[in-house]
Amino acid sequence: GDSVTQMEGPVTLSEEAFLTINCTYTATGYPSLFWYVQYPGEGLQLLLKATKADDKGSNKGFEATYRKETTSFHLEKGSVQVSDSAVYFCALTGANNLFFGTGTRLTVIP
Amino acid sequence: DAGITQSPRHKVTETGTPVTLRCHQTENHRYMYWYRQDPGHGLRLIHYSYGVKDTDKGEVSDGYSVSRSKTEDFLLTLESATSSQTSVYFCAISLSGERTDTQYFGPGTRLTVL
Numbered sequence: 001g002d003s004v005t006q007m008e009g010p011v012t013l014s015e016e017a018f019l020t021i022n023c024t025y026t027a028t029g030y031p032s033l034f035w036y037v038q039y040p041g042e043g044l045q046l047l048l049k050a051t052k053a054d055d056k057g058s059n060k061g062f063e064a065t066y067r068k069e070t071t072s073f074h075l076e077k078g079s080v081q082v083s084d085s086a087v088y089f090c091a092l093t094g095a096n097n098l099f100f101g102t103g104t105r106l107t108v109i110p
Numbered sequence: 111d112a113g114i115t116q117s118p119r120h121k122v123t124e125t126g127t128p129v130t131l132r133c134h135q136t137e138n139h140r141y142m143y144w145y146r147q148d149p150g151h152g153l154r155l156i157h158y159s160y161g162v163k164d165t166d167k168g169e170v171s172d173g174y175s176v177s178r179s180k181t182e183d184f185l186l187t188l189e190s191a192t193s194s195q196t197s198v199y200f201c202a203i204s205l206s207g208e209r210t211d212t213q214y215f216g217p218g219t220r221l222t223v224l
Contacts, residue, residue: 004152006152029209030209031209032209032210032211034212036215042217042218043200043215043216043217043218044153044200044215045215046212046214049212051209051210089152089153091152093209093210093211096155096158096166096168096207097143097155097158097168097169098153098155098202098213100152100153100154101152102150102151102152103152
C-alpha cells in the first residue's frame with residue numbers, strides 16, 4: 001500500500017545552517033507530494049507541494065523536488081532561522097486521503 | 111487561514127462516555143476529513159466526507175462515527191470513549207478531493223480520555 005518514510009528526528013541545527021529532511025515514498029499510480037509544517041500548539045500548514053515528477057515545490061526558502069526515479073521528496077533549506085523550529089511532515093495523496101510520515105522535529109538554536 | 115474551526119479545542123472525559131467533536135468550515139468545500147495525530151504515527155485518516163450525507167471510512171475508523179447534515183459541518187462521534195482514543199484530532203477540507211488538491215487543516219482538538 002501507499003506509505004511515506006521520513007527521516008527520524010529530532011534535528012537540532014544552529015542558525016544559518018543547511019537543512020535536509022529526507023522523505024521517501026511507496027505509491028501506486030501518480031501521487032502528489034506535500035510538505036506540511038506544524039508550529040507548537042497549531043494545526044498543520046501547507047509548506048509546499050509537487051504534483052508530478054521533476055516538479056520542484058518551493059516556499060519561504062524551502063525546496064523539494066519530486067524524484068520518481070528515487071521515489072523521494074527531500075526537504076531542503078539553505079539557511080535556517082530560529083523561527084523555522086517546528087515539526088515537518090511529508091505526505092502523499094492516496095485514493096481518498098493523505099498518507100503522512102511520522103514527522104521530524106526541527107529545533108534551530110541561535 | 112482556511113476558514114476552519116474546531117470545537118471544543120480541549121476536552122477531558124471519562125472512559126465509556128460519548129464525545130462529539132465538531133468541525134465547521136466557511137469555504138463551502140465539498141470534501142472534509144477527520145484525522146488523529148499520535149506520536150510515532152503522524153496523522154491517520156479516521157473518516158471522510160465527499161458531500162452532505164456522503165461519508166466513508168478511513169484507515170482507523172473503528173470506534174468512531176461521523177455525520178454531515180450540512181456542507182459546513184462535519185461531526186466526529188466517539189460512542190463510548192476509550193483511553194486508546196486519547197489523541198489530537200484534526201479536521202481538514204479540500205475543494206475537489208483530486209490527488210493534486212491541497213488539504214487545509216483546522217487547529218485541532220486535544221482529547222484526553224481518563
